[in-house]
Amino acid sequence: MAIVKIPQQKLEALTQICRSHHNQAGELINVLHAAQQLFGYLPAEVQEVIANELNISLAKVYGVVTFYSFFTMLPKGEHPISVCMGTACYVRGAEKVLDEFRRLLKINIGETTPDGRFSLSCLRCVGACGLAPVVMVGDRVFGRVSPDKVPDIIHEFAPEYTV
Amino acid sequence: MPPTNYHLLVCAGTGCRASQSEAIVQALHEALEHHGLLSHVQVVRTGCFGFCEQGPVVKVMPDNTFYVQVSPLDAEELVAEHLVKGRRLRRLLYADPLTGHAIGDASDMAFYKKQIRVALRNCGFINPENINEYIARDGYAALARVLGELTPEDTIAIIKESGLRGRGGGGFPTGLKWELTRKAAGTQKFVVCNADEGDPGAFMDRSILEGDPHSVIEAMAINAYCTGASAGLVYIRAEYPLAIKRLRHALEQAREYGLLGENILNAGFNFDISIRYGAGAFVCGEETALIHSMEGGRGEPTVKPPFPSESGYQGMPTNVNNVETYANIPIIVLKGAQWFRGIGTPSSPGTKVFALAGKVNNVGLIEVPMGITLREVIFDIGGGIKDGKKFKAVQTGGPSGGCLTEKHLDVPIDYDNLLAAGSMMGSGGMIVMDEDDCMVAVAKFYLEFTVEESCGKCAPCRIGNKRLHEMLEKITSGHGVPEDLNRLRSLAQVIKDTSLCGLGQTSPNPVLSTLAHFEHEYQAHVNEGRCPAHRCKDLVHYVIDAESCIGCTLCARACPVDAIAGDKKQPHVIDAEKCIRCGACLEKCKFGAVLLT
Numbered sequence: 001m002a003i004v005k006i007p008q009q010k011l012e013a014l015t016q017i018c019r020s021h022h023n024q025a026g027e028l029i030n031v032l033h034a035a036q037q038l039f040g041y042l043p044a045e046v047q048e049v050i051a052n053e054l055n056i057s058l059a060k061v062y063g064v065v066t067f068y069s070f071f072t073m074l075p076k077g078e079h080p081i082s083v084c085m086g087t088a089c090y091v092r093g094a095e096k097v098l099d100e101f102r103r104l105l106k107i108n109i110g111e112t113t114p115d116g117r118f119s120l121s122c123l124r125c126v127g128a129c130g131l132a133p134v135v136m137v138g139d140r141v142f143g144r145v146s147p148d149k150v151p152d153i154i155h156e157f158a159p160e161y162t163v
Numbered sequence: 164m165p166p167t168n169y170h171l172l173v174c175a176g177t178g179c180r181a182s183q184s185e186a187i188v189q190a191l192h193e194a195l196e197h198h199g200l201l202s203h204v205q206v207v208r209t210g211c212f213g214f215c216e217q218g219p220v221v222k223v224m225p226d227n228t229f230y231v232q233v234s235p236l237d238a239e240e241l242v243a244e245h246l247v248k249g250r251r252l253r254r255l256l257y258a259d260p261l262t263g264h265a266i267g268d269a270s271d272m273a274f275y276k277k278q279i280r281v282a283l284r285n286c287g288f289i290n291p292e293n294i295n296e297y298i299a300r301d302g303y304a305a306l307a308r309v310l311g312e313l314t315p316e317d318t319i320a321i322i323k324e325s326g327l328r329g330r331g332g333g334g335f336p337t338g339l340k341w342e343l344t345r346k347a348a349g350t351q352k353f354v355v356c357n358a359d360e361g362d363p364g365a366f367m368d369r370s371i372l373e374g375d376p377h378s379v380i381e382a383m384a385i386n387a388y389c390t391g392a393s394a395g396l397v398y399i400r401a402e403y404p405l406a407i408k409r410l411r412h413a414l415e416q417a418r419e420y421g422l423l424g425e426n427i428l429n430a431g432f433n434f435d436i437s438i439r440y441g442a443g444a445f446v447c448g449e450e451t452a453l454i455h456s457m458e459g460g461r462g463e464p465t466v467k468p469p470f471p472s473e474s475g476y477q478g479m480p481t482n483v484n485n486v487e488t489y490a491n492i493p494i495i496v497l498k499g500a501q502w503f504r505g506i507g508t509p510s511s512p513g514t515k516v517f518a519l520a521g522k523v524n525n526v527g528l529i530e531v532p533m534g535i536t537l538r539e540v541i542f543d544i545g546g547g548i549k550d551g552k553k554f555k556a557v558q559t560g561g562p563s564g565g566c567l568t569e570k571h572l573d574v575p576i577d578y579d580n581l582l583a584a585g586s587m588m589g590s591g592g593m594i595v596m597d598e599d600d601c602m603v604a605v606a607k608f609y610l611e612f613t614v615e616e617s618c619g620k621c622a623p624c625r626i627g628n629k630r631l632h633e634m635l636e637k638i639t640s641g642h643g644v645p646e647d648l649n650r651l652r653s654l655a656q657v658i659k660d661t662s663l664c665g666l667g668q669t670s671p672n673p674v675l676s677t678l679a680h681f682e683h684e685y686q687a688h689v690n691e692g693r694c695p696a697h698r699c700k701d702l703v704h705y706v707i708d709a710e711s712c713i714g715c716t717l718c719a720r721a722c723p724v725d726a727i728a729g730d731k732k733q734p735h736v737i738d739a740e741k742c743i744r745c746g747a748c749l750e751k752c753k754f755g756a757v758l759l760t
Binding site for chain 1: 177178181182215216217218360361362363364365366369370401402403439440441442443444445456458459460461462463518520521522526527558561592594595596600605608609612615618723745746747750
C-alpha cells in the first residue's frame, strides 16, 4: 500500500500510538483520538496506517471515523470557530450569531476560509449554558455573544480582516 | 488579624472558568499576600455552585457569603473589606430581583432555598482535586462499610429499598439492575459509568465529575462489590476536557490511597477503573450503543434482550449506570434507605438535578426533591422569565422529551407524572421558553438534532425523521398546507412504534407534544402564513411605523444590506425585497418604530 503523503517522522509517531494501545482493535477510538491530535484531522492515508497496524479493514476504520462527529477528514482552520447550538444557546439566539459568522467569513458550516485562517462549525453544548449563546474559538470560550460582537471576535484573531 | 480561618471558595467549573475564574484565583492570592494573610486563608478551586447565571462566583466560608459576577479586579477590595475589616463587600453581593436588597448569606437566596443537595452534596464545597477533602466529608466511608460489614446481597437490598431509579432518563430501578447483573453467569463482569451526556442543555454529569469525581469512583467500587465485577469503565465525552482531567487525577489518588487496585481496604476485594472516550454521538447514551462504542466500533444500538446485564461489554454481564445515579449511592449506603425515601415522592424517591436554562432569570444547575412543581422551579428558584416576558413552555427530556405548558405548572415532577403529561424526565435538561419562541421552530430544532444524530441503522428513524424535518421546514418557510399536520402526526406515530432503540422511539416526541399543546401555532403557519412568535424568518415582515420614526438614521446605518432608505429627520422605509430579516434595525431602534408583522 502506497503511503506517500505522511512524513516519515509523523508516520513513526502514528505507529507508536498504535503500539502504545497494544495494536488492539478494541482501542480503535482511543487511537483515532490520539491520531487526530497528532495530525489535526484524519485523512485517508492515516486511516490506512491505523487499519494495517490494528489488523482491521480500512472500511471498519472509515466507518468509525465517519460515525462520530468529533472525528474529521478535513483539516480545520488555524482558528476553528464553533458556535454552540445546544438548546439553551439556540433559544437565546445562537442562530443569528452563526448567520453573522457565515455572512462575514463567507463560508458555510463545515468549511474553511480560502486562506485557511478560520473554519466554522456547530457544536452541541459545552455546558456553559449560563453564558448562552456561547462561541468557542480554539480553546477560548466567548459568552453572551450577540451578532454585533461577531466582528470583534474575528478581529481579535485576525486584525487585518476587513469585515 | 482575621478572627477565623477563612476559606475562599472559587468556582472552577467550565462555565466560571470561561469567565476568568482562574485569573480571580491568582488575583486573590496576590491580594492575600499583599495583606499578609496567605497563611491564614485558603483559596480553594471547587466544582460548580450551580448559579451559573451570576458567575464567576466566590464564596467565603465560614460565614457563607456569596459573591457574584466577581472580576479579578475585585480581589483586592474583597480581601481588604471582608477579610481584613470583617464586613461584607455589598457591591458584589447578589441582589434579590424582587426587593433589590443585597443578600449576604447564600442560604437566604431564593435560588437555594428550595434546593436539597444530595447528588451535588460536595459540588462547590470541596476541592475536587484533593481526595482528603472528600474523605473529610465521609468519603469512602460507604465503601468501607460495605466491604467491612455488609454482604453484596445486603447492599443491593439497601439500594432496592431506597427506591433509587436511573437518573440518566430511563428511571429503571437501580437496585434491580444490580441484582440482575449479580445473578447473571459470567467469568468476568464489568461495571460501567455512562458519562456520555448528550442532551444539549444538560450538564449535571459534567458538573459532578468536575466537582466531586470521587463520589462516582466510590459508587462504582460499591457496585462492583455487589455485582461481582473486577473492572470498571467510565465512558465520557471527549468534549469535556476538564471533567476528564479531574477524573484521571481522582483515579490516581484513589489508587495511591489503596481505594482502587488489589485488596482494597484489606478486604480481599480487587477493582480498578479505566476511561473510554466518546467521540460525539448522541446515540451512545443508549446502553448497547455505548458498549459497542467502548469496544471500538460504531455506536449502533442492538436489540434487547439480551440486556447488558446478561451480555454486555465483550459479551460479559455488564451493569451500566449514569453519573448522577452513582453520585447518590454512597450517601444512601451511609444514611440508609429510609432517609432517602423521606425525600421525594413514593414512586420517585430522592432528588433530581436539573440544568435550568433558556429564558429564565437564574440559569444554573439545581437539585430539587422529586415532587416539586414546575412553578416552584421556574418562578421561585429560576426567578421567573427573563425581561418580564410571558412564560410559554418548558422542554424537559431534551430531544427525546416534550414540552410542558402553563397548565402543567402545578404538576409535581416525578418520572411518572412527566410521562403522563407527554414529556419525560430524561437526563434533566429543562429549557424554558417565552412568548418569543415559535413552537414549530422549536420542534424543527430538535428534529434537526435527531436527524443529525440518528445512527442510520433502522429505516424509521433514519428516513422518517428526515421526512418529519422536511415537513417542518416546509411549514416554517410558509409553504405548509393544512393536511401537513395530519401527515406529521401519522408519520410520528409510525416512527415511535417501529424504531429499534430509544432514540428513534422518542425522537418524534417534540413534534407530537408541540402539536398537542400548540396546534394553533401550527395552524397559523399553514392557514394564515403567519408565525405568531415572529420567529420564522420567511413569515416575518419588518416595517417602520412612520409616526414613531424620528428619522435618526440609526437603523439605516445598521442595515447590512442597505434595505432602509429615508432622509434625516424623515420617516424611513424598509424595502421588503432587499430585507434579509436579520433584525439589526429592530435591535438598534430606540423609539420602537420597527414593527414585525
